[in-house]
Amino acid sequence: MKRILSGIKPTGKLTLGNYIGALKNFANYQEDGESFIFIADLHALTLPIDPDFLRDNIRDIAAFYIASGLDPNKVTLFRQSRVPQHSELAIILQNYLYMGELSRMTQFKDAAENLNQNAIGLGLFAYPVLMAADIVLYDANIVPVGEDQTQHVEITRDLVNRMNNRYGKGTLILPEAQISKVGKRIMSLSDPTKKMSKSDPKGDIFLTDTPKQIRKKIMSAQTDSGSEVIYDPKNKPGISNLLMIYAALKEVSIEEAEKTFANSMYGEFKKAVADVVVSELEALQSRYEAAINSGEVEAILLKGEARAREVADVCLHRVQKAVGLR
Ligand code: TYM
DSSP states (O other), X not given: OEEEEEEEOOSSOOBHHHIIIXXXXXXXGTTTEEEEEEEOTTXXXXXXXXXXXXXXXXXXXXXXXXXXXXXXXXXXXEEGGGOTHHHHHHHHHGGGSOHHHHHTOHHHHHHHHTSOGGGOOHHHHTHHHHHHHHHHTTTOSEEEOOGGGHHHHHHHHHHHHHHHHHHOTTSSOOOEEEOOSSXXXXXXXXXXXXXXXXXXXXXXXXXXXXHHHHHHHHHTSOOOSSSOOOOOTTTOHHHHHHHHHHHHHHXXXXXXXXXXXXXXXXXXXXXXXXXXXXXXXXXXXXXXXXXXXXXXXXXXXXXXXXXXXXXXHHHHHHHHHHHTOO
């Protein structure tokens, strides 16, 4: 049976990019194999974060996992920090990933660019080591993520090959990133040449936004010159991004979405995109409220944590044995 693993880090309010690129797809895998979906709370400490905000955000992400259709009876939902095997394995694996390759990671370079050299924690630099541990610990075959995380899965694959060459085939399982065809990279609404990210309030749609906020943001999204609704990310990044959002939520191809709006003006097209986003997020929000009000979120995470520890021990022991610690 295939193992599927993915996680979201609770560093900010979840965005439509997180939803389309990752969250929305997780439930599609729950019948295909055994899924492990977690909250990457240790990763959230790699940049400064308020403790109360972090605590609330962890619970919120768990509730959004449930709201997105993940069934806690089929999927193991848990918090990374409550499964100590992640940290234990990361301490071993850090010896097999090298400074040069870590310093070439785009996510590290982007984050470090905005920081004073003396404010870059070791954890930010070593981020891919912990992420590799997250993935291999569950012998994951498939890792559904947005496009920005593929580099981290690639470095995990390099690590797996390195370990298997040195300690024998089967020491670690080789994972593969699974990127959705439509919606792998949702762009900022205020600057469609940049990725929509949790830290960009103007260009983001948050999963908790009200219909009024969503409509306002989409109607004022930056668009391009010309008047045709066509997919051309290079010359029409704004319109292409909105087409991508529409197609991903309607679950149609980009070509079908283009056909739907072949005779539409920008205003009419934006209104249709806003309608789709509002209806998707209203339904998601009511399931999210139900999850929070059920009072069961904590118990679900506790149950997941127990199962995760059990599974994680198998890989950790195998690695400890391979390297000579057992
Ligand atoms: P994070 O929390 O930044 O993002 C969670 C998921 O959302 C996707 N995503 C997007 N997809 C499309 N368009 C966007 N604008 C967009 N923004 C974010 C991300 O690609 C991701 O899939 N390092 C990870 C968390 C993590 C993890 C793991 C993931 C830690 N360990 C192990 C998979 C496996 C992260 O920071 O994701």
